Amino acid sequence: MDQAKIVFEDGAGYEKMMGIWSRLVGEVFLEWIEPAPASRWVDVGCGNGAFTQLVVDRCAPASVEGIDPSRAQIEFARARPAGRVASFQIGDAVALPFHDRSFDIAVMALVIFFVPDPAKAVAEMARVVRPGGMVCSYSWDMHGGGFPLAPLGRVLKDMGVPAPLPPSVDASRMDSLRRLWRGAGLEDIATREITVQRTFQNFEELWTTSLLSASTRARIATLRKEQVADAKQRLRDTVQPAADGTITCTARANAIKGLAPG
Numbered sequence: 001m002d003q004a005k006i007v008f009e010d011g012a013g014y015e016k017m018m019g020i021w022s023r024l025v026g027e028v029f030l031e032w033i034e035p036a037p038a039s040r041w042v043d044v045g046c047g048n049g050a051f052t053q054l055v056v057d058r059c060a061p062a063s064v065e066g067i068d069p070s071r072a073q074i075e076f077a078r079a080r081p082a083g084r085v086a087s088f089q090i091g092d093a094v095a096l097p098f099h100d101r102s103f104d105i106a107v108m109a110l111v112i113f114f115v116p117d118p119a120k121a122v123a124e125m126a127r128v129v130r131p132g133g134m135v136c137s138y139s140w141d142m143h144g145g146g147f148p149l150a151p152l153g154r155v156l157k158d159m160g161v162p163a164p165l166p167p168s169v170d171a172s173r174m175d176s177l178r179r180l181w182r183g184a185g186l187e188d189i190a191t192r193e194i195t196v197q198r199t200f201q202n203f204e205e206l207w208t209t210s211l212l213s214a215s216t217r218a219r220i221a222t223l224r225k226e227q228v229a230d231a232k233q234r235l236r237d238t239v240q241p242a243a244d245g246t247i248t249c250t251a252r253a254n255a256i257k258g259l260a261p262g
Helices: 011-033 050-059 071-078 118-128 150-158 174-183 203-210 214-220 225-238
Strands: 040-044 063-068 086-090 103-109 129-140 187-200 247-259
Touching (some): 011 050, 011 129, 011 187, 011 203, 011 247, 040 050, 040 118, 050 063, 050 103, 118 174, 129 174, 174 247, 203 225
Parallel strands (some): 040 063, 040 103
16 A cells, blocks of 8 residues: 555445444534534545535535545545535645635545645645634544454454554544644644444444455455454454344544634
8 A cells, every 4th residue: 555645446335334434423523513504615535425425414515625536436426415515526635726715614534644744734724714714624543443444453463464554644643633733723622532333234244344445455365265264253253243143343533623713
């Protein structure tokens, strides 16, 4: 995996694996930031539009601009019902193609640890919101084990197949987020942890959903057949099914919000 630029190219696979997790944490996040209706939004690193769709469905926005480096993800996002309100384009988080003070809210959902220069990305979000506008984000607590695929990740690491780290993994820390927001000159900064749970019908659904991650598939591909079976059994041993066979997994994100001065 290229540590300088990570691009996701499977919008449908992302939807089944991470899109659902994104919406679960996104619903709590939107309640927390309390956005005003008829706001102008920019969704930086919108991916396949999972969070953008949530904004359209829950927040009655005046407009939403989604931007992402992946053509495949943008094409998937454009096919969503959100397209009646939202527009999507290919672009870079550290060089947003928008004028100063163009938006009321700039958001970055589950993205900041993938951006090679997170300080510049936050500064760009601060630039494109109006005075008093909100800059906000949530990020999986990567170092604290909050990533949804952390259980399988630990299994593979123990087997000698560690995960490649995102280029700015430290930006997922709560103290790092606070420094980034202060560094961009944002005010009235607030943070919170968001914990969510997702239930799978059985272990096989959990396993196959985990393999929708391109990074996980690449790591699994380095194993022999018997090692894959071993990894699967090790993961099975770490989960506790309910009486009906369902398995509930937990993920945790760090969230932050702040206002542009003026």
